[in-house]
Amino acid sequence: MRTDTPQTIYRKDYTPPSYLVDTVELGFDLDPARTIVANRLTMRRNPASAQREIELYGEELELVALRLNGKTLGKRDYRIEGNLLRIAHAPEEVTLEIETLCAPEKNTALSGLYVSNGNFITQCEAEGFRRITYFPDRPDVMARYTVMLRADKERFPVLLSNGNLVEEGELGDGRHYAKWEDPFPKPSYLFALVAAKLVCQEEKFQLADGREALLQVWVEEGNLDKTDHAMQSLKRSIRWDEERYGLELDLDRFMIVATGDFNMGAMENKGLNIFNTKYVLANPRVATDVDFQGIEAVVGHEYFHNWTGNRVTCRDWFQLSLKEGLTVFRDQEFSGDMIGTSSGRAVNRIDQVRTLRQVQFPEDAGPMAHPVRPDSFVEINNFYTVTVYEKGAEVVRMYQTLLGREGFRKGMDLYFERHDGQAVECDDFRSAMADANGRNLDQFERWYSQSGTPVVQAEGRYDESARTYTLKLSQSCPPTPGQPDKLPFHIPVAVGLLGASGRDLPLTIDGKELGTTAVLELTESEQNFVFSGVAESPTPSLLRDFSAPVVLKYGYSDAELLHLFSHDSDPVNRWEAGQRLSMERLLKLTEVAAAGGELSLDDTFVEAMRKILTDDTLDPAFREQALLLPSESMIADQMDVVQPLPIHTARQFMRAEIGARLHNELLATYRSQQTPGEYSADAESIGRRALKNLALAYLGATPAEQALALAQEQFSNATNMTDRVAALGALIHANAPAAPDALNRFYDEFEDEALVIDKWFAMQATAATTDVAKVRKLMKHPAFNMRNPNRVRSLISSFCAANPVQFHAADGSGYAFWAEQVIALDALNPQIASRLSRAMDRWRRYTPELQAYMKQALEKVAGQTKLSNDVREVVSKALS
Ligand code: PHE
Numbered sequence: 040m041r042t043d044t045p046q047t048i049y050r051k052d053y054t055p056p057s058y059l060v061d062t063v064e065l066g067f068d069l070d071p072a073r074t075i076v077a078n079r080l081t082m083r084r085n086p087a088s089a090q091r092e093i094e095l096y097g098e099e100l101e102l103v104a105l106r107l108n109g110k111t112l113g114k115r116d117y118r119i120e121g122n123l124l125r126i127a128h129a130p131e132e133v134t135l136e137i138e139t140l141c142a143p144e145k146n147t148a149l150s151g152l153y154v155s156n157g158n159f160i161t162q163c164e165a166e167g168f169r170r171i172t173y174f175p176d177r178p179d180v181m182a183r184y185t186v187m188l189r190a191d192k193e194r195f196p197v198l199l200s201n202g203n204l205v206e207e208g209e210l211g212d213g214r215h216y217a218k219w220e221d222p223f224p225k226p227s228y229l230f231a232l233v234a235a236k237l238v239c240q241e242e243k244f245q246l247a248d249g250r251e252a253l254l255q256v257w258v259e260e261g262n263l264d265k266t267d268h269a270m271q272s273l274k275r276s277i278r279w280d281e282e283r284y285g286l287e288l289d290l291d292r293f294m295i296v297a298t299g300d301f302n303m304g305a306m307e308n309k310g311l312n313i314f315n316t317k318y319v320l321a322n323p324r325v326a327t328d329v330d331f332q333g334i335e336a337v338v339g340h341e342y343f344h345n346w347t348g349n350r351v352t353c354r355d356w357f358q359l360s361l362k363e364g365l366t367v368f369r370d371q372e373f374s375g376d377m378i379g380t381s382s383g384r385a386v387n388r389i390d391q392v393r394t395l396r397q398v399q400f401p402e403d404a405g406p407m408a409h410p411v412r413p414d415s416f417v418e419i420n421n422f423y424t425v426t427v428y429e430k431g432a433e434v435v436r437m438y439q440t441l442l443g444r445e446g447f448r449k450g451m452d453l454y455f456e457r458h459d460g461q462a463v464e465c466d467d468f469r470s471a472m473a474d475a476n477g478r479n480l481d482q483f484e485r486w487y488s489q490s491g492t493p494v495v496q497a498e499g500r501y502d503e504s505a506r507t508y509t510l511k512l513s514q515s516c517p518p519t520p521g522q523p524d525k526l527p528f529h530i531p532v533a534v535g536l537l538g539a540s541g542r543d544l545p546l547t548i549d550g551k552e553l554g555t556t557a558v559l560e561l562t563e564s565e566q567n568f569v570f571s572g573v574a575e576s577p578t579p580s581l582l583r584d585f586s587a588p589v590v591l592k593y594g595y596s597d598a599e600l601l602h603l604f605s606h607d608s609d610p611v612n613r614w615e616a617g618q619r620l621s622m623e624r625l626l627k628l629t630e631v632a633a634a635g636g637e638l639s640l641d642d643t644f645v646e647a648m649r650k651i652l653t654d655d656t657l658d659p660a661f662r663e664q665a666l667l668l669p670s671e672s673m674i675a676d677q678m679d680v681v682q683p684l685p686i687h688t689a690r691q692f693m694r695a696e697i698g699a700r701l702h703n704e705l706l707a708t709y710r711s712q713q714t715p716g717e718y719s720a721d722a723e724s725i726g727r728r729a730l731k732n733l734a735l736a737y738l739g740a741t742p743a744e745q746a747l748a749l750a751q752e753q754f755s756n757a758t759n760m761t762d763r764v765a766a767l768g769a770l771i772h773a774n775a776p777a778a779p780d781a782l783n784r785f786y787d788e789f790e791d792e793a794l795v796i797d798k799w800f801a802m803q804a805t806a807a808t809t810d811v812a813k814v815r816k817l818m819k820h821p822a823f824n825m826r827n828p829n830r831v832r833s834l835i836s837s838f839c840a841a842n843p844v845q846f847h848a849a850d851g852s853g854y855a856f857w858a859e860q861v862i863a864l865d866a867l868n869p870q871i872a873s874r875l876s877r878a879m880d881r882w883r884r885y886t887p888e889l890q891a892y893m894k895q896a897l898e899k900v901a902g903q904t905k906l907s908n909d910v911r912e913v914v915s916k917a918l919s
């Protein structure tokens with residue numbers, strides 16, 4: 040915790056490390072109250088550096104001893120300033136021995152070495168290693184690690200670290216030891232250890248080159264019945280990376296450890312991935328379909344990091360998207376390939392588009408907007424964002440769209456050929472893509488350096504006599520903090536043209552036949568694309584498969600949108616047409632609601648929904664996506680002045696209208712989409728459950744008694760968590776008389792399942808009937824724990840981020856609550872506090888009355904004298 044003005048760090052100030060580290064030997068005497076860490080490192084001066092002092096970072100450490108080439112250093116031989124320990128006049132080659140003390144049980148920030156439910160866990164990304172020992176803790180310093188762990192055998196029977204186990208044994212006095220060696224040089228952020236009472240599911244797995252690897256999933260006793268899906272996902276990930284990218288597992292052993300106390304989703308430590316339990320534990324009784332899918336994606340993500348992140352890592356933290364954007368793209372492709380069918384893939388893609396619009400576009404339009412490769416930061420932990428991750432993945436996807444799948448693979452191959460074992464920059468990835476394909480991708484660099492969401496405006500003109508269709512595309516990008524003016528991006532715009540029959544017209548530009556989807560490259564502020572041989576006036580299907588992370592504007596008529604909604608061969612754009620139809624209406628309804636007028640919904644829209652709902656040729660999963668309305672925050676994002684209550688009223692009205700006017704069809708759908716028999720998490724079953732439960736939700740949005748009876752019945756008879764929470768959700772959101780009792784039963788049945796109790800809190804936190812007083816009451820529940828990130832997210836963050844009506848209550852009580860919780864959390868866990876502080880990002884877009892309260896709350900937090908850099912950066916950017 041610092042109280043002085045936080046320092047801003049700039050990308051342009053990068054300098055190479057003064058010393059390089061060859062080997063690190065770490066010895067741990069693990070004790071929750073007082074752990075001794077002995078660190079012996081061999082270093083040599085870096086010829087590429089002008090700087091001659093040794094620079095080591097350390098935080099919350101007690102320095103016990105420091106020796107250089109065997110000689111103990113006294114207070115005059117080194118300087119400590121803040122987190123930096125500097126040694127001047129050191130020789131070319133150095134062996135440093137450093138002994139420090141730390142207190143894992145007092146570590147509530149969950150960065151460095153900490154204790155979770157009695158077990159030792161580490162988390163070192165981004166800068167947690169310096170909380171374990173003094174070290175040049177920066178990703179461009181890569182070294183070989185040997186680790187000796189010593190601990191009480193009864194309390195910590197399992198001792199794990201990166202790489203291979205080379206020795207283990209007894210120490211007498213009830214203690215034991217294990218020695219691990221990691222053959223691969225790695226940056227310190229990939230270091231990990233676990234000392235714990237755990238059990239594992241393990242398996243030998245044959246790799247493509249014939250080697251066998253030992254795969255393990257480690258969990259607390261009692262959770263062994265929930266590891267199977269993670270293990271299956273791991274095996275599928277290994278296979279997929281072999282097949283799609285020719286990348287093999289480079290270790291004899293690959294371990295996953297689950298912990299209930301974790302700031303993020305999971306961590307790709309070399310050979311020893313550490314996961315939030317949320318992304319490991321699953322069986323049908325406790326996990327939903329979404330949980331199953333999340334586990335597959337995150338297990339894949341962390342595994343894929345072994346090549347994109349570990350073998351090739353980042354030069355500095357500004358390059359974070361080099362590994363994260365690329366690895367998210369890889370896990371998205373993996374998930375798509377696992378579903379297999381083209382409509383399944385589209386549903387997967389639609390989910391990605393939704394996340395972007397729901398979370399990334401707002402970030403890009405708010406005070407924390409930053410380029411995919413930021414130019415500066417105060418606290419790097421604040422930059423593990425949807426921009427670096429999800430927009431970063433879109434940037435990687437655009438290479439594939441521009442170069443084709445094969446061209447992209449060539450680029451990947453060249454990237455590994457050039458950079459295996461190195462710490463590199465985003466520009467190196469771009470060069471590999473360009474060079475492998477003989478393409479100039481200079482302009483593409485702007486996707487890394489310019490923040491903000493580009494707007495692409497399209498206009499079409501059909502010339503009947505010339506049989507040409509001219510598409511005029513223009514682009515602009517709104518100003519963002521520090522970037523008032525933008526240069527044009529290199530944007531791939533995938534386009535199709537639909538004829539009156541709904542079929543795709545063949546596309547020809549400059550005599551070149553382009554099939555039925557053409558990828559147009561928009562590189563200037565304005566360009567015309569002329570399609571020839573166009574037999575009829577077409578309806579354009581623009582930005583197919585969401586080919587670029589932009590806002591696409593085109594003056595569609597209702598008739599054109601209905602045409603696309605019924606016929607577009609590109610499922611993502613078919614869905615998109617439906618979203619446009621809904622959004623237009625939701626915005627109008629919101630206006631009417633704000634003015635206190637009478638709400639109504641047109642037949643045309645209801646009929647379009649009816650058609651999709653009852654079209655049995657369409658996958659249930661796709662129908663569910665197409666029938667789902669834009670969320671309240673997506674609606675808010677379209678408004679100049681946000682009024683949360685009218686938005687809620689409008690959306691609820693629309694839901695109730697659909698529920699009532701499609702009552703029979705929804706009921707029939709509900710009945711026809713049952714998935715009897717044993718639970719299976721395949722895409723087809725998941726889609727059926729999703730559609731069925733959406734039907735239930737729409738029915739539940741009407742006052743009809745019948746729907747609530749169905750929900751109650753489903754709640755009682757459910758054989759899986761997906762159906763159970765869907766039914767409970769329907770009861771809660773309808774404020775049904777049966778809801779409180781159902782909630783109690785749910786709690787009693789799952790009291791011992793922490794992840795299910797998280798759902799129990801989250802469902803209540805997001806109910807429109809839950810006000811601040813109710814949240815405060817829930818915080819007093821014995822199962823609530825301010826130190827556990829999952830619990831905090833499920834109650835406090837869910838309320839602030841996903842209960843807009845109550846969070847934005849007219850009396851400002853939601854904001855006052857927010858300030859109080861940010862301050863309280865900051866004293867325990869700055870990263871979690873900082874995430875919560877982002878709930879206020881877009882405060883300037885609300886009504887003046889709400890703004891005044893929000894400003895007051897922000898100022899209250901900013902006025903704290905003791906505040907972490909994490910929260911300080913977010914609130915000061917919000918207020919500036
Ligand atoms: N690198 C992790 C991932 O994306 C995320 C993470 C960051 C986890 C920082 C912990 C701390 O896979």
Ligand code: ZN
Pocket residue numbers: 340344362363366
């Ligand atoms: Zn990652």
